[in-house]
Amino acid sequence: MATQRALILFAHGARAASWAAPFERLRDLTQAREPAVRVSLAFLELMSPRLPEQVAALVADGVLDITVVPVFLGQGGHVLRDLPLMLDDLRVAYPQAALKVVEAAGENAAVLQALSDYCVASLAHPSPH
Template sequence: MKAIILFGHGARDSRWREPFDRLADLWRVRQSGVPVELAFLEMMQPTIEDAVASLVSQGATQITVVPVFFGQGGHLRNDFPVLLDACKSKYPAIALSATPAVGEDLAVLQAIVDFGARAL
């Protein structure tokens, strides 16, 4: 079974995660056959390891991690690969992969331009 993790940075203010919760809810409506979990790098739960464990317990065998970051900064270049490799080591039978940061996708950038244009 395929599954997805939406991976964000995390913040001290619990309200920061509200758009992530809405994003996961939208995923569940539009992709109801593919389980989704949120995960955060720091300051919030669940961790990526917790999210992988949850999806594995639901029967996932292929998990794609989508970094909901605007770009590939130090966290995605340095910290994230270490966390992902640790999960791969802990769950060797699970196919774990990751996409580039969402902000590097042209369709996402176009959506931001469209958002700005609607604000005019």
């Protein structure tokens, strides 16, 4: 049997629970498009599960093909410094798992184009004032 695959959408986290709502919608939309893949959220701080907890849970369930998608607009210190260190630790802790990380969402040309489309479309809507 093929190893089940997982996609972890990795976001920053915030104190306000409402902050996670768009990420939950993104997770649900992604899960609907890839029913054979386990799609979950993980957070850097302030919210649960944190990335190490989520990887541990997946590996414990026998999921060894894991892709981490940083859902960050900018490549700040968290993506450039914290995430690689976290992944190094996780690769040592779970050598049986294939952990891959892709570019931050905001570094992807298609994501930026979609955001630009949204910004330009806002010009077509009259101001409420």
